[in-house]
Amino acid sequence: MDYTIFGVAVFIVALLVFGGVFLIRPRKPESRDESAAAPPSGAPAATAVAEPEEREPGGETAAGTATAVAEPPAAPEIEVPPPSAGRLVRLRARLARSQNVFGQSLLGLLSSDRLDDEAWEEIEDTLITADVGVTSAAQIVAGLRTRVKVLGTRTPEEVRRLLREELLTQIDPALDRTVATGPFPGRPAVVMVVGVNGTGKTTTTGKLARVLVGDGRSVVLGAADTFRAAAADQLETWGSRVGAPVVRRDEGADPASVAFDAVARGVEEKTDTVIVDTAGRLHTKTGLMDELGKVKRVVEKKSQVDEVLLVLDATTGQNGLRQARVFAEAVNVSGIVLTKLDGTAKGGIIIQVQRELGVPVKLVGLGEGPDDLAPFDAETFVDAILGDS
Numbered sequence: 001m002d003y004t005i006f007g008v009a010v011f012i013v014a015l016l017v018f019g020g021v022f023l024i025r026p027r028k029p030e031s032r033d034e035s036a037a038a039p040p041s042g043a044p045a046a047t048a049v050a051e052p053e054e055r056e057p058g059g060e061t062a063a064g065t066a067t068a069v070a071e072p073p074a075a076p077e078i079e080v081p082p083p084s085a086g087r088l089v090r091l092r093a094r095l096a097r098s099q100n101v102f103g104q105s106l107l108g109l110l111s112s113d114r115l116d117d118e119a120w121e122e123i124e125d126t127l128i129t130a131d132v133g134v135t136s137a138a139q140i141v142a143g144l145r146t147r148v149k150v151l152g153t154r155t156p157e158e159v160r161r162l163l164r165e166e167l168l169t170q171i172d173p174a175l176d177r178t179v180a181t182g183p184f185p186g187r188p189a190v191v192m193v194v195g196v197n198g199t200g201k202t203t204t205t206g207k208l209a210r211v212l213v214g215d216g217r218s219v220v221l222g223a224a225d226t227f228r229a230a231a232a233d234q235l236e237t238w239g240s241r242v243g244a245p246v247v248r249r250d251e252g253a254d255p256a257s258v259a260f261d262a263v264a265r266g267v268e269e270k271t272d273t274v275i276v277d278t279a280g281r282l283h284t285k286t287g288l289m290d291e292l293g294k295v296k297r298v299v300e301k302k303s304q305v306d307e308v309l310l311v312l313d314a315t316t317g318q319n320g321l322r323q324a325r326v327f328a329e330a331v332n333v334s335g336i337v338l339t340k341l342d343g344t345a346k347g348g349i350i351i352q353v354q355r356e357l358g359v360p361v362k363l364v365g366l367g368e369g370p371d372d373l374a375p376f377d378a379e380t381f382v383d384a385i386l387g388d389s
């Protein structure tokens with residue numbers, strides 16, 4: 001019996017000793033946990049944690065802690081855009097590429113041996129096809145006919161010179177094409193950018209800010225396109241690249257008050273120029289056109305509006321002209337920006353739009369790149385159309 005009790009006691013002690021050792025041994029992690037805990041080489045742990053969280057409006061994640069762990073985004077590098085001088089010359093090749101067909105076919109027709117009525121008609125048609133407009137085309141042909149008669153024989157150089165002069169007369173190099181961007185004593189220059197949807201207003205506003213910053217000016221941008229939140233985001237991207245602050249509000253806010261705030265900020269911060277981007281609006285919608293007038297009037301309570309730039313898409317031809325007329329009535333347009341000239345051979349629209357509106361083309365857009373906006377220069381433009389002599 002004693003032996004039995006002793007044996008049982010020894011067994012229990014042995015069980016306790018082995019069991020205890022087993023229990024206090026560190027547990028080996030299971031392979032599933034291991035892979036979840038350790039970040040993949042090179043990847044920050046926070047990314048793995050933050051990944052499954054759902055996005056909330058405003059781009060924040062539901063788990064604030066996960067966002068806090070993530071690396072803060074690097075501040076965007078401020079770019080130094082090239083100055084405005086010589087931009088059109090730099091973009092000349094692009095202009096020549098799009099307008100050359102028009103220029104070369106005119107030169108070809110004018111150089112032909114027999115300049116009969118049919119040939120003159122063809123010259124006129126070529127001008128009209130390039131959107132020069134019926135009146136201007138007739139005037140150009142009349143001028144050329146008279147001068148060709150006086151000249152008698154024609155060398156290619158003479159033909160080029162004649163055509164160059166006629167086109168220049170129509171484009172009018174004497175027009176004042178300066179964009180009133182200040183700086184003015186004691187207040188910023190105020191530029192409003194208007195036009196129908198998709199013509200390139202926001203892009204032009206951003207590009208113009210770059211031109212000005214490149215020329216050493218300070219700029220505040222006003223995102224008065226409150227219809228589309230994306231438009232304000234788009235403007236903010238443009239602004240942040242050149243260090244220009246953007247005044248914006250929530251989608252649906254009153255555009256006039258955003259424009260007013262932008263100008264107020266410009267005044268307060270002694271900025272050289274405030275550029276206000278407005279929402280695209282159909283010229284056929286009276287209410288929206290009235291709203292545009294209101295934006296301008298409200299801004300004028302704070303500061304004079306120095307420039308109203310109407311952005312026209314060069315590829316829209318006659319429709320662009322119709323838009324131009326209505327906008328000019330609503331807000332007293334002071335300058336035209338002709339965008340997408342890189343995408344059409346119809347550069348003659350410059351002549352037509354100036355004739356129709358009596359307002360000069362001041363800037364031209366020649367591509368989607370950030371520095372593809374140039375001050376318009378009549379001589380460089382005509383030379384690009386006609387190619388090198």
Ligand SMILES: Nc1nc2c(ncn2[C@@H]2O[C@H](COP(=O)(O)OP(=O)(O)OP(=O)(O)O)[C@@H](O)[C@H]2O)c(=O)[nH]1
Pocket residue numbers: 195196197198199200201202203204225228231279280281339340341342343364365366367368372
């Ligand atoms: N090829 C070319 N594309 C251009 C030019 N200017 C603007 N664009 C393009 O035209 C498109 C419309 O430009 P936006 O600036 O968004 O036009 P918007 O007038 O502000 O548009 P809404 O806000 O909808 O009225 C974009 O894809 C631009 O990149 C240009 O000179 N050449």
